[in-house]
Amino acid sequence: MSILVTGGTGYIGSHTVVELLKKNEEVIILDNLCNSSKDVLDRIEKITNKKCKFYEADIRDEKELEKIFSKNKIDSVIHFAGLKGVGESVEIPLEYYDNNVYGTVKLLEVMKKHGCKKIVFSSSATVYGDPGTHKYVEEMGRGKASSPYGATKAIIEEMLENLYVADNEWTISILRYFNPIGAHESGLIGENPNGIPNNLMPYIQKVAVGELKELSVFGDDYDTKDGTGVRDYIHVVDLAEGHVKALEKLTSPGVYIYNLGTGSGYSVLDIVRTFEKVNNVKINYKIAPRRPGDLAMYYADPSKAKKELGWEAKRGIEEMCRDSWNFIKNL
Numbered sequence: 434m435s436i437l438v439t440g441g442t443g444y445i446g447s448h449t450v451v452e453l454l455k456k457n458e459e460v461i462i463l464d465n466l467c468n469s470s471k472d473v474l475d476r477i478e479k480i481t482n483k484k485c486k487f488y489e490a491d492i493r494d495e496k497e498l499e500k501i502f503s504k505n506k507i508d509s510v511i512h513f514a515g516l517k518g519v520g521e522s523v524e525i526p527l528e529y530y531d532n533n534v535y536g537t538v539k540l541l542e543v544m545k546k547h548g549c550k551k552i553v554f555s556s557s558a559t560v561y562g563d564p565g566t567h568k569y570v571e572e573m574g575r576g577k578a579s580s581p582y583g584a585t586k587a588i589i590e591e592m593l594e595n596l597y598v599a600d601n602e603w604t605i606s607i608l609r610y611f612n613p614i615g616a617h618e619s620g621l622i623g624e625n626p627n628g629i630p631n632n633l634m635p636y637i638q639k640v641a642v643g644e645l646k647e648l649s650v651f652g653d654d655y656d657t658k659d660g661t662g663v664r665d666y667i668h669v670v671d672l673a674e675g676h677v678k679a680l681e682k683l684t685s686p687g688v689y690i691y692n693l694g695t696g697s698g699y700s701v702l703d704i705v706r707t708f709e710k711v712n713n714v715k716i717n718y719k720i721a722p723r724r725p726g727d728l729a730m731y732y733a734d735p736s737k738a739k740k741e742l743g744w745e746a747k748r749g750i751e752e753m754c755r756d757s758w759n760f761i762k763n764l
């Protein structure tokens with residue numbers, strides 16, 4: 434039996450495929466390569482010495498999905514495929530609803546038709562909205578989405594819950610990621626977005642290699658320890674391991690929601706200084722105005738995942754910064 438990984442050549446998907454192959458799972462990747470490239474497949478093979486089947490396909494293409502499910506015995510799906518730019522989603526909301534929501538509907542329809550009723554879905558801490566507290570616990574539920582991107586994640590979560598009510602044979606894991614950074618220790622896979630990055634670590638990486646002049650630190654007047662924004666950064670390999678645990682542990686039908694974070698918050702300047710220290714490079718930065726829509730501080734309560742999945746993040750920010758640099762400097 435195989436595991437289908439949608440978005441498997443992407444940043445989090447590729448690291449998860451590596452962890453699955455390490456467990457001798459049979460993996461099939463589906464990706465339309467809109468935000469990744471085929472050479473990731475060779476890199477995965479280099480790391481694991483194993484191959485996986487690859488389909489260049491779009492989750493919205495029902496015919497292609499039909500073909501993939503007919504030709505293979507697929508037991509479960511880890512669903513990463515989607516667009517993820519918060520700012521971009523404000524510019525082109527319909528493409529976000531089409532890709533993320535409609536694409537997931539098509540995927541679920543074909544899964545159902547083929548009796549494949551086990552899915553792990555990539556959700557995000559953004560679904561909490563602005564709950565007025567710093568520590569996010571699963572029971573708090575979903576808040577008002579602050580972007581069309583966030584809305585697509587909240588809608589998909591709700592859709593998955595509705596699906597289980599209608600048919601309680603489904604086993605559905607909803608994993609809410611906090612801020613994934615870092616890269617595989619081999620330096621072969623990691624995150625390298627096209628153009629000017631929106632997220633903190635990809636921006637720091639480009640400053641470190643000299644592609645960008647300086648980082649703008651968005652606000653130094655928040656009510657945090659040094660005035661800069663605080664987030665729960667999680668090493669992408671820890672995150673990948675969380676998916677493997679979710680597949681292993683969640684074997685009876687239901688809807689299971691977990692935060693995947695470390696439980697610790699670090700400021701923008703913590704990350705800048707740690708990156709400088711562990712990599713011995715200088716990160717030029719300037720203080721800039723706050724970025725609209727940003728919250729001052731939030732981090733996960735990861736205790737539910739620890740208790741029920743036996744999963745917890747093991748890698749600290751030093752390792753995250755070291756691995757991010759190791760990946761980018763070898764590109």
Ligand code: NAD
Pocket residue numbers: 439440441442443444445446463464465466467468469490491492493512513514515516517532536555556557558610611612613
């Ligand atoms: P990514 O862009 O690196 O990976 C997504 C992959 O999906 C890409 O390879 C892309 O080519 C593919 N894809 C997109 N639309 C597709 C479609 N219609 N059909 C087939 N393939 C398609 O992003 P990532 O950081 O690896 O994120 C993976 C998932 O996790 C996304 O759903 C994202 O929203 C979610 N997530 C990411 C973060 C983060 O900070 N990286 C945080 C929370 C949640």
Ligand code: WQD
Pocket residue numbers: 517519556557558559611612613631632633634636648649650651652661662663664701724727
């Ligand atoms: C982190 C901190 C910024 C860039 C986003 C999505 C979230 C999830 C993870 C998908 C903040 C500061 C950033 C820069 C800066 N993704 N910053 N200068 O906004 O916490 O979360 O990615 O689901 O939904 O919203 O991540 O990396 O953009 O920002 O000072 O150039 O770094 O203000 O405090 P964010 P981020």
